[in-house]
Amino acid sequence: MVLVGHSGAGKTTLVEALALASGAVTRAGRVEDGGTLSDHDEIEHRQHRSVQLSLVPIGWDGIRVNVLDTPGYADFVGELRAGLRAADAALFVVSAADGVDGATRLVWDECAAVGMPRALVVTHLDAARADFDTMVADCRRVFGGDDPDAVVPLYLPAYGARRPDGSAPVTGLLGLLSKRLFDYTGGERCEREPGAEQAAAAEEARGRLIEAIIAQSEDESLMDAYLDGAECDTKTLVQDLEKAVSRGVFHPVLAAAPAADGGTQGLGTVELLELISGGFPTPQERPIPEVTSPQGAPRPALACDPAGPLAAEVVKTSSDLYVGRVSLVRVFSGTLRPDETVHVSGHGLADRGHEDHDVDERIGALSAPFGKQQRPLDKAIAGDLACVAKLGRAETGDTLSAKDEPLLMAPWAMPDPLLPVAIEAHAKADEDKLSQGLARLVAEDPTMRLEQNPDTRQLVLWCLGEAHRDVALERLRSRYGVRVDTVEHRVSLRETFAAKATGRGRHVKQSGGHGQYAICEITVEPLPEGSGIEFVDEVVGGAVPRQFIPSVEKGVRTQAAKGVAAGYPLVDVRVTLSDGKAHSVDSSDAAFQTAGALALRECASGTRMHLLEPVAEVEVTVAEDYVGAVMSDLSGRRGKVLGTEQAPSGDTRVRARIPEIEISRYPLDLRSMSHGTGRFSRAYVRHEPMPQQLAAKLLEREAAAEAGR
Template sequence: MGDTAHAHPAAAGRGAGEADPSSVRNVVLVGHSGSGKTALVETLARTAGAVGRAEGGATASDRDGGERHRRRSVQLSLVPVEWNGCRVNLLDTPGYADFVGELRAGLRAADAALFVVSAAQEAEAVAGATRDVWEECARAGVPRAIVVTHLDTARTPFEEMTRLCAELFGGDDPDAVLPLYLPVLGPRGADGHAPLTGVTGLLSRPDSDRAPGGRAEESGAPDREEALREPRARLIEGIIAESEDESLLDRYLGGGDVDAGTLTGDLERAVARGAFHPVLPAAPSLGGDRPGVGTAELLDLVTRGFPAASERVPPRVTTASGAPRPAPACDPGGPLLAEVVRTASDPYVGRLSLVRVFSGTLRPDDTVHVCGRGLDGAGREPVPPHEARVRIGALSTPSGRRQHPVERCGAGGLVSVARLGEAETGDTLSCGGDPLLIEPWRAPEPLFPLALRAHGAADEDKLSQALARLVAEDPTLRLEQNPDTGQVVLWCLGEAHQEVARERLREGYGVRIDAEPHRFALRETFGERATGHGRHVKQSGGHGQFAICEIEVEPLPPGSGVEFADRVVGGSVPRPFVASVEKGVRAQAARGVAAGYPLVDVRVTLLDGKAHAVDSSDAAFQAAGALALRDAAGTAAIRLLEPVCAVSVLVPDDDVGPVMSDLSGRRGRVVGTEQGPDGRTLVRAEAPEAEIDRYAVDLRSLAHGAGRFERAYARHEAMPRHLADRVREVTTGGRPAE
């Protein structure tokens, strides 16, 4: 595949919407942060003859000036190129774990994946979240190939990298992950690094050397033949094992010759159906007009081995009410079915939506039906879909920081749509007369909180609208108005995600915010039985106020709330005023009796009291009930209760010990473990919410990026005395807890 001389093809000259679905390849690049994905995308664009740099110094895949400032990609970007008569839509995704939502969007938009691994990184960096994405692609049947970069500064030689990739990604069939090309390294420099000067194809064995004047090929040197024999034999055997021609194996084992054309055809078919995953070395260009090494071969693989957009099986489709519907075929003349895979704000054209068209053709000024299904406040359960009819704005395809207008986008294509009304990321676009809903992709639950408030009065007016738009653009953000603490909390995936969200509020929407400590829904309860006396007597001319009551308070089991009982005898408190006492008690319980947190898990019993025929009133007995509860709290030990979460942590087996030790250090209790899939263990524990506020970040470091966790509220439990005293001192300066 790509073993013969290959001149750069001229651009086909067709717009994004005019490409036939059979000639479109949508490919997402996946890899750990620092693996070289963005540099590889830029070099692939230059190799294919596309413009490498746009005005202002922006690269082909860099449309966010903030990304250049941060020196890392934080958003999905599209770079279209032409090669072998095909339109190749390269989707560059962030490698940092905080932006996995952008990666999920890229996977939905693409039909195949290139996994980029760096030979200069530690094995743990390759093995972490990258393996999770590989397994996700495997479950979906997405074809994959592997690109090894940074061989000139490698910690690990290419041979060892291919072995590692086979071990990580091969599963039960490591022979399905084999090199298709071997690197040709130049002489070592003074720094001890040997540059990648070319690649050797294992099927027909020419060496190709990317020089400034183009690609030259020559037969492999005799002294390399011995080194090529074993990897070439393994590759041939791996291809034959996946071949649909059962006679091929017998012919090969019988000593018969299998020509390179047959092997190449079987390889391409095995790659297209996701049964074989070739490994290729590549060196992105450092700049200028010189193309990278191995990039032409990589484009050959993409256009000849990866499936066309017309072969994509669309995601599950339903009506807005949830009734299953057959997905339409990838036909430009069919009914419209498209999905918003990303929403962003462009400083020049405003709001831009990246749309994948699965069926039909999208045109400017068309009116379409938008249907989307969001999530509830906890970020877990779907809510009824939102629907609207919108008019399609201008269509364009990106090139660096510019957008080039196009007249249409047909099935299989990707296009940017300006000002797409109320459409949000994940929404479905379909024909107005037959609205459909594509099953949304699974977004990770954000578990890292940012409590915020507007910086000033001018920001207060714009904050709510800006937050709503921010969450609509990024489904991995969750906005919460906490009813217990009154805080506005923006839940993120990590510190970098939080930083970008704050930057977008400031730069994109002109809203300044201040972060504040994240508060927790603490509660109070009585630690022992106590009695209280409430006396509300006032005489100030005219009708006075008179109410006296005696109560008893006793603690109840967790989750009991506040109970009220009446044991008054003899009518000392008239029946209508018993309800007034209860109302006053419950109002005071909601305000708290010690540190200002709601009182729970107690039974308040009205024992006795006094009333006046003229001066007693509903308001007077409410006040007396509240005073009696405060009086009882003044003589009893009041406990502070903190929320406790049930935590499920899925980590590699090697990290179970450190994770359990870390949870114990967070005042957590491990309640059990169970064996998970693929050499992983599920650790179940309970831990105070205050101790796992940063766990989304800390677990990533603890498990080398290979762990994930979920949490859910379990109950409130008594806070340790020394911590309760500290809370009291901060909130009220009150007396110590028991």
Template structure:
């Protein structure tokens, strides 16, 4: 596969593709620290797009365009880095390797036609990488594996290869074997061509492998060829191979591309992207593998497309001359340029200064309004770090940046204004970590709404909640790191300082028994006074019973026009709470007696009497605080089931049962858990399951809060009043 070809690419000049078959869209996937960003920069240098020192023309690096990433020292965004190799434009989509930013990773999967899993030879594979492999398998995404840091002192290529084969299953086989000597990587052995690509001189040269490597070549080459043949459409190849025929490497390479495109074979390539004393090794081989072995956009099925009213559309293909269908996969805000939209073009051709239709994405519950508008797009560009290099057009299959697309948000569809279309949105993870915040000053409060609107447009995994009961602004995040990045962006990018505050869970109050009470509102002032007396009986209702008001007044002791006033007063006091300031629920209030005055009685007088009567009744019986209980479903590998069940029990949860999920080695645990106990469960579960567990939650009912916790809440409420 590794024909000596040389790199292509010119610093400062944006590459453009003229045909879809000349494009490869590759998303880099892997855990934090595996070396994805380092690999991208090395590939940019290998193709001449940036200098060998990793610098763009003005001296900045590709990875320092986001000030938050520089301070956090980790990737938190999906980023695009196009390179050109052998006339093929390769769009490298670098994704964050931290679980909190899985939304950007899924956006990268949407924009790509193949995934490159980056695994460190020194650190191996984590649980998140295994989960992402399964996610790619579920959607049929072609995959390959790059093993980085093969020059590390702890690196063991054979061991990490075996780990990959165990974790990812059948079809994982190396295309090259690294040769290590004198404490550095000397080169790679191409198993198909049986050629040694020697880097010891500082340049890549070709020669015959040493005899010492003959056994390893024979073993790994046999496994590789058998894996390719199993996916071949030529059924005679296996018989010919077993008969001892020496198969043509070019033919095997063609079958390899088909096997990778169908998602049945996963080549492994070793790379030394950032060597110490020696040159980078394996970059040209990797570029050759991408251009020759990965599918073009023509070979990747398009997502489901419909009209605005939901009618399926089946005549769209990856055709530059077809109707326009593109999708915003990432939105960012630049303090100087403004909003920048990263767009994958699936059909048609995007050109600057044209009017497109923006269709909306169905995430209104997270604060993202649906869109159905026309908008003129501005300049098209090809990003390189913080630089936007202008291009004249973006054809079907390409990925492009659009500046100042003010109405479109992540997940929106762009189409011809005369034929509005909508792409089925990709699945976004549910944010499950609530973080309550408040502005630090009045000036920050005035700017907060607009700044949050921009964050929402950028990040579909963020959900905003203005909780009317607790009067708190809550950011629902993917995890602690996600929350920290959001708050830092508010401060540094938008100039709004906020601080975290303790989250209040919306409790409820109810009566612990039946009580009768009188509400007496009798006041005499100069002129009209106030006169209203009502007698009520309060009874608790079953959980979820709501509120009932019963009128048992006879004989007109309270005029008919004032009976609704008593009910209104009772409802007002229920909303204000009786012992801790939380709404009162699940009671029946019966109005059975009272008195009125022909002159001094009024609507307001009886409202106040109703409030006083409910307060008096609350003093006669125990009052209960109710807490919300959620139905929780936790999906974890079998190894962690015992730990998770014990933890749920410690959180006052009731485990309802477990069930295995197919043959995946995972178990679904169902439980009922109080909301107070799972505020930080998104963080705790990740820690307990080493990043492999997921959960969902939904409100179930209210239940009495334990006495010791209820006393603490009421005590805090009295101290604050």
């Protein structure tokens, strides 16, 4: 089961409360033999928020439940997607103090698309102005879609004496099916009869719940009995509820809070554990992702069977100071055992710096994580999650299978990193370790892309946002001992001629002995976009000997690659060699290369040049409420809006073309503009002339930066 919700909703606190109520820990957040559940990473301690996927195994009613706690901040959506892939059901945590955010709604829609069972839990009911009924109404509106009756509470909160400010603490829960009151006042669950007023208030809600269970479970016999006015059997209602939840069509709402007064059972924790262990599906009830051979040949569908072919997937990769690389693996089929040789296949993200794998590897020990500890396992069977040591080649998203029957699982969707961060080694010692540190960092995080830009000669780390960037750079420093500095990201600009120009290159030197003599005259004229560099020989009468014409061309092309005006590659011109002079003794290949370069630079000095900037086509998907702001913002960035269309999700998709220099920070600005719900993609289209005024400012800024180095 995976916990989903925005940052600050209380997911980690809820995990600790469930572990305490189940007996997995002896006191809040503490494991039996030391350590805590939530201190996996020192970065999480400093930032006071989760930045990575964590696993907490607990047990209830003889059933083992793997609870996956995911970060709520949008920059770490890769960890969330990994959690969704590894889980069979999702528990959405919503805060009564903050309401439902748009990003959580998007994740709900993703789960709905694959039929993942979902339930909701409301936290922070003790906050000022928090109201359970209002929160349920919001959940029905946001998550109910075409059928809001599928989102209904199983319990109603019971309140204690009112405080001086008029609010009242939630002290217990009234079960709508059992008609029993579960009192948590003393930190332990006590069951008793509700008062007459409480029972009467819950009767209407109970009727709505029963009708929703009957409708979603499609139990016709129960429907007939209910319509005839007969009392519905509670046991049958619970069975139908569990069936509807498991099918992913019924979404119960519960409330939860940590234990008070030193107790071990927080409000709603027992009810949640009962729903998770009884209402959520087992791994055998959920479909397994499609598998093929590593070469793409189809393979029969797999079942969650410990005796079946081995098919496991790396859902998270991390590094341990003493153990080395540790892979969190979900076993979908078969049984994984320590010290066996497996086949590693993956994973189609070569464009992000993740090379494809098709190798055999011997795995190390298996363990179950619990806080900072690793508890040894003798095997991991289908449906289980385990940590695997010493998988040196496997990365997040890779498939582990039997070496004599290699398989490849269909990858899960990963967001594109769209925030560029240019970095440089802080010192010589860091430069020596930078390559290895970055390789290990990228291996852990498939949402990150590493680029060595050949045009700008910058090392660029593409991230999902500022928080993602900060965590990546901090991990480089603290985990791999590499310090880096961030520098301004540069886009790949080009140069071209705005008009026809002529130039003469004269390279004549005599310093005793063998001299250098080469003169050439060229004409440069602009060509249509995409033409590259075209070289034409129009020399007559042997003014430039035939053996030196390729030398002139080589000099021209070498200089074009370096740039002739602002230091950017020259493109889309025709260079015509028309005349020249040579010496029978002093002319050489090197001399004519130099003359060709000099001639090209002279052409540039005598005419107007265009600075070309890359233009991208972007697709921005936002809710209708934000379309106007997005279109206005794009226009303000020198963008040209091409049109809008309705997206399948019901949102609006805005298409525009915009200079790439204007969207370096667009992921951050769009998130702010759309309250975290907007998303966009970009694709390079072509280079276009930059306005002269902007080009002049850019060149001045770069010259100042270069002078300050």
